[in-house]
Structures are given as structure tokens and as C-alpha cells.
Amino acid sequence: MIDLESFASAVGAEGSVTISGLGTRCGGIAGVRSVSAPSGIEWVQPDEMIVSCGAGTPVDELVAALAEHGQTVALPAGGTVGGALAVGLSDVCRLGYGPVRDVLLQAHYVSAAGDVVKAGGPTVKNVSGFDLCRLLVGSRGALGFLGAVILRTRPVPQHSQWHRGDCTDPAGVYPRLHRPTSVLWDGTTLWALLEGHPLDVHAEAEALGLAPCDGPPPLPTGSRRSMPPSAIGSVEGTFVAEVGVGVVHHAEPWSPPERDARVVELARAVKAQFDPTGRLNPGIDV
Amino acid sequence: MSEALAADLRAALSPDRVRTNATELGLYRRDASNIDGSAAVVCFPLTTAEVQAAVLAAQRHGVPFVPRGAGTGLAGGAVPLDHALVIATTKMNRVLSVDTVNRMAWVEPGVLNLDLTRQMTRFGLHFAPDPSSQQSCSIGGNVANNSGGPHCLADGVTASHVLAVEVVLSDGSVAQLGGEEPDVDGLDLRGAFVGSEGMFGIATRVLVRLTQNPPAVKTMLMDFASVDDGARTVSAIIAAGMVPAALEMMDQLCVRAVEAYIHAGLPVEAAAVLLVEVSGPVHAVEADAERIVAIGREHGAGTVRIAQDEAERALLWKGRKTAFGAIARIKPNYYLHDTVVPRRMLPEVLRQVYEIADRHQLLVMNVFHAGDGNLHPLLVFDKREPGVMEHVHAAGEEIVRASVAAGGVLSGEHGIGLEKRDFMPMMFAPADLAAQAAMRAAFDPSGLANPFKVLPSPAACGDAQHVPEGAWV
Numbered sequence: 199m200i201d202l203e204s205f206a207s208a209v210g211a212e213g214s215v216t217i218s219g220l221g222t223r224c225g226g227i228a229g230v231r232s233v234s235a236p237s238g239i240e241w242v243q244p245d246e247m248i249v250s251c252g253a254g255t256p257v258d259e260l261v262a263a264l265a266e267h268g269q270t271v272a273l274p275a276g277g278t279v280g281g282a283l284a285v286g287l288s289d290v291c292r293l294g295y296g297p298v299r300d301v302l303l304q305a306h307y308v309s310a311a312g313d314v315v316k317a318g319g320p321t322v323k324n325v326s327g328f329d330l331c332r333l334l335v336g337s338r339g340a341l342g343f344l345g346a347v348i349l350r351t352r353p354v355p356q357h358s359q360w361h362r363g364d365c366t367d368p369a370g371v372y373p374r375l376h377r378p379t380s381v382l383w384d385g386t387t388l389w390a391l392l393e394g395h396p397l398d399v400h401a402e403a404e405a406l407g408l409a410p411c412d413g414p415p416p417l418p419t420g421s422r423r424s425m426p427p428s429a430i431g432s433v434e435g436t437f438v439a440e441v442g443v444g445v446v447h448h449a450e451p452w453s454p455p456e457r458d459a460r461v462v463e464l465a466r467a468v469k470a471q472f473d474p475t476g477r478l479n480p481g482i483d484v
Numbered sequence: 485m486s487e488a489l490a491a492d493l494r495a496a497l498s499p500d501r502v503r504t505n506a507t508e509l510g511l512y513r514r515d516a517s518n519i520d521g522s523a524a525v526v527c528f529p530l531t532t533a534e535v536q537a538a539v540l541a542a543q544r545h546g547v548p549f550v551p552r553g554a555g556t557g558l559a560g561g562a563v564p565l566d567h568a569l570v571i572a573t574t575k576m577n578r579v580l581s582v583d584t585v586n587r588m589a590w591v592e593p594g595v596l597n598l599d600l601t602r603q604m605t606r607f608g609l610h611f612a613p614d615p616s617s618q619q620s621c622s623i624g625g626n627v628a629n630n631s632g633g634p635h636c637l638a639d640g641v642t643a644s645h646v647l648a649v650e651v652v653l654s655d656g657s658v659a660q661l662g663g664e665e666p667d668v669d670g671l672d673l674r675g676a677f678v679g680s681e682g683m684f685g686i687a688t689r690v691l692v693r694l695t696q697n698p699p700a701v702k703t704m705l706m707d708f709a710s711v712d713d714g715a716r717t718v719s720a721i722i723a724a725g726m727v728p729a730a731l732e733m734m735d736q737l738c739v740r741a742v743e744a745y746i747h748a749g750l751p752v753e754a755a756a757v758l759l760v761e762v763s764g765p766v767h768a769v770e771a772d773a774e775r776i777v778a779i780g781r782e783h784g785a786g787t788v789r790i791a792q793d794e795a796e797r798a799l800l801w802k803g804r805k806t807a808f809g810a811i812a813r814i815k816p817n818y819y820l821h822d823t824v825v826p827r828r829m830l831p832e833v834l835r836q837v838y839e840i841a842d843r844h845q846l847l848v849m850n851v852f853h854a855g856d857g858n859l860h861p862l863l864v865f866d867k868r869e870p871g872v873m874e875h876v877h878a879a880g881e882e883i884v885r886a887s888v889a890a891g892g893v894l895s896g897e898h899g900i901g902l903e904k905r906d907f908m909p910m911m912f913a914p915a916d917l918a919a920q921a922a923m924r925a926a927f928d929p930s931g932l933a934n935p936f937k938v939l940p941s942p943a944a945c946g947d948a949q950h951v952p953e954g955a956w957v
Contacts, residue, residue, distance in 0.1 A: 245723035246826050246857075268725045287667060297666070299675055300644050313915045319893035321824040323641065323856040325630045325679050326894040326904075326911055327938060328920045332643065332675025341671075342919075353725035369585045376699055376765055398765035426664035427586040442586055444666045454669050460659040464926065465671045471922035484671050 200236050200252045200346040202306055202314045208233045209343055211312035214480045217343045219254060222277030223285045227479055235280045235345050244269050247322060247351045248303065253280025253344035269351040272301050280344040286336025287422070290414060291391065293442050294379030299335040301349050307334065307342035310473035320348050333468070339479040341472040355379075355393035361408035362389045368441045369431065374406060381441035382414055383430070388441070389414050414438075421452035486524040489545045489569060493527050496537035501528040501575070512552065512570045516617075518819070519560040519902050523550075524567035528575045532650065532658060532688040535571060539686065540656040542569045548932045549654075551682040553593060553625030556617040558820060559901030561629065561681045565936050571686060573624045579603055580689065587694040588647055588664065593624025593687050597631075600692070609694040612639040615897065616805055627687050630679030632897030634730040634804070635761075637855035639695060641897065643678045648691035651677060651684070654928040664691065676923060681899050682934035684927035698729070698763035702773045703797040706785040707754030711735055711850075714756035715830035717783040718854045721760075722827060724779060726772050729763040731855030732804055735834075737814075738849040738862075742803045745810035750803060751787060758785075758854065759804055807851040808862070815847065815864045819876050823887035824896040827857045836886040837861045844875040858896035859887065885910065900938045908940050 209215055216226035217233050226232045237254030244267040251260055257273050264270050272295035273282040283305075288298045304318040317330035334341060358379070365371055365388035372381055380391040390408055392399045403410070417438050425433075427444035436449035465484040469476075486504065493502040503509070503526045512523045524547060529535045542549040548568040555562055564570050577594035584607045591600060597618040601610040614633035615621055621631070627649060632641040639645075648662035662674030677684050708714040714733055721728065734742070734757045743750040751757060758780070762772045777788050791797035811818050825833045834850065841848035841863065852860040861883055865872050884894060888910045895904060908917060921939055 243826075243828075244725075245719045245828055247722060247727075286672070292666070296640070296644060299672055300640060309915070309919065311915075315919050316912065316916045317919065319824075319911065320891060321826060321857055321893050321896070323632060323636070323824050323853075323858050323896040324893040325632075325641070325897055325899050327900060327908060327917075328683075328923050329630065329643065329675055329679045330919055330923060332672050332678075333923065335675070336670075336672050353727065373585055377696060394765060395768040395771055397767040401767075402765070424665040424667040427666075428583055428664070444586075444664070457669055458659060460653075460657050461661065461673065462670070464653070464659060464673060467926040467929075468671055468673075468676075468923065471926045472919070 199240050200238065202236065202345045205233070205236050205345045206308045206312055206314050209308040209312055212477070214477050216479050217280070217339050219278030219281040220256065223281050227481055230480060233343065235278070235343065237278070239263050242267050242269070244351070248320065248348055249351050250346065250348045251279060252346055253278065253283070255279045257282055264351055265354065268354050270354050271349055271351050272296055273298060279347060279349070283335050283344060283347065284337065284339050290380045290382060290417070290440055292445070293381060293440065294377060294391070294393070295352065299332050302331045302335050302347060303350055304348040305331055305334055305344055306346040307344050309342050310475065310478050314345065315342060322350055337484065338482045340469055340482045340484045341478070343478065357396040357399055358391065358393045359399055360389060360391050360411050360413050361403045362387055362411040363406065363408040371406060372441050375402065380414070382438050383441050384415060384438050417447040418449040419447070420449040423448055423452050424454070486567065489541060489547055490525045492541040492544065493525060493538060496541060497527055497529060497534050501530070503527070512572070513564065515555045515557040515560060515562040517558050517560040517563065517901065517903055519563050521563040521565045522567055523564040523570045526570040526572060528572050530575055532652065535573070535652045535686055535688050536656045536658060538569065538571050539652055539654060542932060543654070543656065543930065548935050550934050551624070551628065551686040553622035553628070554596065554620050556621040557625060557629060557899065557901065558822070559895070559899045559903040561899055561901035561934070561937055563902060573686070574622065576688065582607070584609065587696070588691055589694060590689055590691050591623055593622060593627070593690060595623045597621050597623060597626060604694055608697045610697055611692055612636065612645050612695040613642045616808065623690050623692065624687050627678055627690055628680065628682050629897070629899040632853070632858070634732055634853055637731055637853065638727045638729050643675060645693045646674065646678050646690060647693055649674055649677055649687045650689035651687050653685040654930045654933045658688070662691070679899070680927070681901060681938055683924055683937055685933060700766045700769040701729070701761060701763040701797065702769050703759070703761045703791040703800055704773065704777070705789040705800055706758045706760065706777070706780040707751040707787055708756045708758070708784055709754065709786065710784070711756045711834050712831040713784040714758050715834065715854065717758060717780050717785065718830065719827045720779045720783060721776055722855070724775060726775065728760050728772070728776065728855060730759070730761040731853070732759040733757065733850065733852055733854035734759070734804065734807065735850040737847065738807055738851045741810040741814055741849065742807055744813055746799070746802055746806060748799045748803050754786060759800060804851070811849065811862060811864055815866050817865050817867045819863045819880060821859070821861045821863070821880055821883055822895050822898040823859050823884055823892055825857045825859060825887050825890045825892035829890040829892070830854065830857060833859065833886055833890050833892070837883055840879050840882045840886065844879040846875055846879055853896070856896070857892070881907070902937055905938055906940045908938070
């Protein structure tokens with residue numbers, strides 16, 4: 199039902215090519231011939247907690263379709279499913295829902311040779327062969343272009359409520375929460391998304407002196423920093439930190455630390471194996 | 485050649501941690517599978533530097549090397565072929581550091597799974613993957629096989645609980661894949677490494693994610709007059725939007741064997757038993773338990789036994805976890821399978837499993853992770869009976885084929901190793917296998933890291949194929 203053959207022939211086997219979805223995250227590479235992945239939901243199976251869709255399907259459309267079955271998926275809102283997976287960055291619910299890389303169970307992608315290739319399997323549990331799906335998530339289209347995917351879904355919680363309270367020491371509060379979905383901290387205030395049975399949520403919030411509020415604070419957009427979660431206490435300036443995760447949304451720009459040379463070499467060896475001529479999303483450094 | 489390799493290793497490690505005598509080599513020629521290989525040398529490094537030295541020695545002598553943890557693997561992943569060097573990480577068994585606030589710990593690969601959890605108990609934490617072998621399997625082995633366990637239904641398998649690995653690659657270099665920071669730039673090499681069955685390198689330090697112990701737990705046993713009713717209950721629980729902490733099934737033959745072994749008052753007349761555990765905050769646990777019992781009743785559950793205290797809970801779990809030991813009372817040998825099918829296909833595939841075993845005149849018991857469709861049919865036999873092994877292997881292959889045909893996969897948690905290497909084409913086309921071979925070639929261009937496993941010929945370009953004794957290929 200998802201037309202992978204047409205997608206594969208659009209990608210072809212020669213010449214530079216890029217892929218773009220809705221342009222939400224960064225779009226394709228400028229000046230390079232561009233293709234789009236097929237879109238549409240093939241099926242939703244709430245009793246298996248899985249969904250199959252084209253990588254070009256908008257995330258918001260997928261989330262709306264899953265909601266009708268009482269399910270949701272741990273992808274950041276906006277853009278396409280393929281874009282969210284290819285960029286691989288989670289939203290502020292990563293603490294409770296897990297990283298984006300845990301969502302992809304099976305992928306059909308188009309390789310640099312123009313072949314349709316399958317990675318992973320359709321079940322929620324699978325260790326048949328090497329974990330190519332995890333390599334594809336966050337690979338920014340440098341190893342192959344996602345065409346169709348099977349994703350792990352999760353039930354929509356019965357009750358879901360953001361709370362806030364004054365806090366100068368998140369390390370003192372966070373360990374007292376049981377599996378919160380999200381905990382954010384800006385240096386003086388702590389926000390927590392608590393989900394589950396309403397009586398449990400209420401009791402936990404009360405015990406910690408947290409009051410219900412409308413939602414999380416706006417996130418500064420100067421940079422999205424990644425650091426050991428134990429280091430967020432020493433962040434300065436205007437920021438919102440994801441407690442227990444180590445992602446810090448900061449008002450100021452930032453450049454990530456240099457990667458280890460052997461790690462870079464290894465990543466480039468993977469790229470060379472998958473795309474020896476560098477035709478897929480040229481210029482993206484893995 | 486072996487003597488020269490051993491001499492190099494004795495100089496680099498220490499003479500008492502390099503073994504070449506026939507008796508000791510005999511102990512390392514297999515893992516917990518039925519497949520035999522042959523080791524040239526076995527060494528026991530204590531540090532990352534010693535692992536590097538061992539790998540470099542193997543490279544110098546052109547000898548393949550096989551990483552080995554506790555040797556509890558069931559797919560032959562740690563079986564040394566062609567007189568390989570076995571690098572056993574069992575003596576690297578320290579917990580190096582624990583961050584109890586952010587719930588992570590750096591550990592060495594030889595730390596045993598259950599030991600890690602026991603050491604974390606005082607912090608109210610545990611390591612979520614809990615294979616049935618958790619008393620004896622190591623974290624390094626869990627990483628290599630991306631191991632699962634009953635409680636992986638709600639919390640995910642090992643890949644979701646490994647934040648970083650320090651690895652020694654086949655050229656002797658060291659790299660840290662992943663890190664304490666959540667989003668390391670570039671490809672998720674950590675994710676690729678987990679489940680690579682020793683073919684990408686050797687993990688020398690692992691940063692594991694630790695999980696909070698739940699404030700409340702409720703464990704219950706429901707019995708059913710038919711396997712179908714039990715299987716349909718499983719699907720209905722998940723479809724109702726609940727993900728229990730564990731959802732396990734045992735069939736009648738298994739319940740009887742276990743009951744004769746532990747005397748827990750299990751319902752030996754039932755066709756199937758579901759062991760369900762819900763955990764979390766108190767109100768959620770109460771509400772979910774009530775709904776699960778109601779769903780069970782709708783699907784014909786007979787008695788529902790809810791563990792009244794920790795002792796009874798432990799007893800019910802003991803029944804589940806000692807199932808494999810209990811089987812020895814019926815026949816001396818068993819072959820444990822591991823496939824996954826969509827939950828909705830459980831009744832149909834279980835029917836086929838019984839039919840296949842019947843046709844081959846074998847006893848089969850089912851004790852498995854029903855919540856995620858992870859079947860573990862146990863073929864029970866006496867290998868002294870002439871011709872029985874042919875039937876065991878033929879029935880096993882038919883069970884794997886039936887699972888894949890039902891929309892399932894080859895393995896849920898044991899891995900591919902040698903056991904299922906030649907079944908990979910049931911699930912993957914040549915281009916799919918070539919992509920997996922490309923991953924391997926990037927990590928190990930030399931092809932000396934645990935060769936001949938996982939990838940069938942010709943996908944394993946560099947690996948000359950090898951069929952060891954006991955393999956079903």
C-alpha cells in the first residue's frame with residue numbers, strides 16, 4: 199500500500215540527491231535534487247501497540263489517528279515522521295517516554311544503490327540481526343532515505359497534568375517523583391508533567407508542594423545543549439533544563455564539544471559502507 | 485601458532501590468566517547452546533588495556549577472537565570456531581560508579597545481572613532487563629545479545645538501558661560510544677553496538693540506566709480452561725491500554741512440572757496459566773489489577789490468585805523462573821526456542837507448535853513472555869533415544885518458520901549466533917543482509933571479531949563459512 203517502488207526510482211542510483219518533508223527541522227540540502235517520502239497511515243494496531251505509515255506522514259496527523267485508538271507515539275510534534283526519526287531529537291517528554299531511537303521497530307529505506315532495504319522487524323521485541331534501525335535514527339538521511347516505518351506506540355495516559363513549584367535544587371526533588379513524564383527547571387522554578395491515575399498524580403503533587411499549571415514554560419531557542427544530567431545545576435544564563443535527561447534549552451548559542459577522533463572515524467566508515475560515493479544528503483557529516 | 489599466541493598473551497597479561505591446557509579449553513568450547521567449537525587459548529583480562537593487548541595479539545597472529553561473558557548464551561554466539569582466542573571478561577566485574585540521582589552506573593562487563601540489581605537495591609533502584617539466567621549472566625553478555633526478560637514488557641530490552649559503552653575495536657583501538665550526555669552528535673554507534681553479538685568489538689565498560697523500584701506491586705495468577713482463552717486475555721489487556729510490568733504464560737505440561745518441583749499450589753488442571761504483575765503508584769496498581777481480573781473473567785478465567793505478601797509473590801515468580809529446572813523431572817534434555825509473533829497470532833501459532841511437536845513425537849512445553857508475543861517453546865527429549873535429535877532440529881526449524889510466517893521474527897532475546905544464522909534469509913532479503921554486513925565491515929574490517937556468526941553466506945563477505953558440530957544448518 200505504501201508505494202516504495204516509486205520512491206526508490208525517484209531516489210535512483212546515481213547523482214546527488216536530498217530528501218525533504220515539511221521543512222520543519224532543516225529541510226533538504228540546498229541546490230541538490232530533492233525527493234519526498236511516501237505518506238499515509240497503512241494501519242494502526244492498538245492491541246500490538248504498533249503503527250505502520252509512510253515516512254512522509256506528518257507527525258501531527260499520525261498522533262491524531264493514534265488518539266482515536268487511545269494510543270500515542272513518542273515523536274516530537276510537527277514535521278514528518280521521517281524527519282523526526284532522521285533528526286532523532288526527542289521532545290521534553292523523553293524522561294518518561296524514552297528517546298526517539300526506541301520508537302523505530304522496522305524501516306524500509308532506499309539505499310544509495312537505489313534498492314529498497316528492510317531494517318528491523320514488525321514486532322515490539324526483536325533481536326534478529328544487527329540493530330540497523332537504531333543506526334538510522336539520527337543519521338540525517340546520510341545512510342539511506344526512510345520510506346515506510348513501523349513504530350512502537352504507547353497508551354495515552356488516563357490523566358496528565360503539568361505542575362510547578364519554586365525550586366533551587368532539582369536534585370533534591372527529582373528523586374522523590376515516581377517516573378515523571380517530564381521535569382523541567384530554569385534555575386528557580388521546577389515544572390513536572392505527572393501522568394497516570396488521577397489520585398496518584400494528585401497525591402504526588404501535594405506531597406512535593408507542586409501546584410497544577412497550564413503547561414511547560416516556553417523553551418529558549420538559542421541552543422539545545424546535551425550534557426550529563428548531573429551537570430545541569432551549574433548551567434548559567436537563561437535556560438530551561440530537562441532534569442534527569444541532560445538536555446538544556448539555552449538562550450545563547452553553543453557549539454558542542456569536539457568528538458573523539460576514533461568515534462568520528464568509525465562513523466565515517468559506516469557512511470562509506472552505506473554510501474560510498476556520498477550521494478545521499480551530500481555535506482551532512484555523520 | 486597457538487603457542488606463540490599464548491606466549492604473547494602471557495607476556496601482556498599475566499601467565500596465570502592465560503590458559504591452554506586441554507581440560508580448560510574444553511570448558512570454553514561451547515556456551516549454553518548445543519553447539520561445540522574449539523578454543524586455542526582462553527585469556528582473562530582485568531583492564532581495558534589488557535583487552536586491547538589481547539585483541540592486538542590475535543591480530544598479530546591472524547587468529548579470530550571471541551568475546552565471552554558468563555557463557556549462558558543460547559544461540560552459540562560465544563562458541564569459538566577454528567581455534568579462536570576466547571577473551572573472557574568475567575574477571576572485569578566491578579561497579580565503577582553510581583549516580584543515584586540521575587540513575588545511571590558505570591560497570592565492567594563481567595558484573596552479573598542480578599548482582600548489579602542487588603547492589604542497587606539500597607538506592608531503591610534496579611537494572612530492568614531480567615533474563616531467566618540473571619543469576620549467572622553478565623552485563624557484557626546482555627549488551628552483546630540485547631537481552632530481554634519478563635519485565636522488559638513495560639521497560640524495554642537492554643538497548644533501552646545502555647547509555648554508553650567503552651569498546652575495544654578489532655584494530656585494538658578504544659572508543660566510547662554514547663555517553664552520559666543524552667544526545668551525542670553523529671550516528672548512534674552505541675545503539676548499533678548493542679546486540680552485535682561480539683562481532684563489532686568487545687565492551688570493556690558499560691554505562692547502564694537504572695530504574696526506580698515501584699512503590700506498589702501486585703502479582704496474580706489466573707488460570708484458563710484453554711490456551712486460546714489465555715492468549716486472548718493477553719491481547720485484550722494490551723488493547724485496553726494497559727502495559728503490565730510482566731505478562732507471562734505457562735501451559736499445562738509446564739505448570740505440572742513446576743508444581744511437582746516447588747509445591748506452590750499451582751492449578752495443575754488448567755490448560756494455561758497467566759502470571760500478571762502490575763507495578764507503580766498504589767492507585768494505578770489497584771485500578772489496573774481490577775481491570776485485568778475483569779478482562780480475565782470475560783475470557784473465561786477460573787480462579788484468580790493474588791499474591792498476599794512478598795513471600796507468595798516470590799513463590800509465584802519462582803514457579804516461572806525455575807520452569808527450566810523443573811523439566812529435568814520429565815526428560816533429561818531440552819531445547820529452548822525463542823521467537824516472537826504478533827500477540828493476536830498467539831493462539832494460532834501455539835496450535836501449530838503443539839501440532840509440530842506431535843508430528844515429531846516430541847513433548848513440548850510453553851513458558852513465555854506472552855505480553856510481547858515472545859514464545860519460548862521447550863522441546864523436551866532424551867537424546868539417548870536413537871534418531872531423536874533429527875526430530876528436535878526439524879521441529880525447531882518448523883516452529884521458527886511458523887513464527888515468521890505469522891508475521892513474527894526469528895528471535896526476541898536470545899540472538900542469532902550460529903543457531904539461527906542460516907535462518908536469516910527467512911526474514912531478510914539479500915539487500916537487507918548486505919546492509920547488516922556493511923555495519924559489521926565498518927566496525928570490524930578485519931573480520932576477526934567473532935567471525936561466522938549472525939550473517940549467513942554470502943552476506944558475511946569476509947567470513948569463510950563454517951558449520952560446527954551440533955548446529956542445525
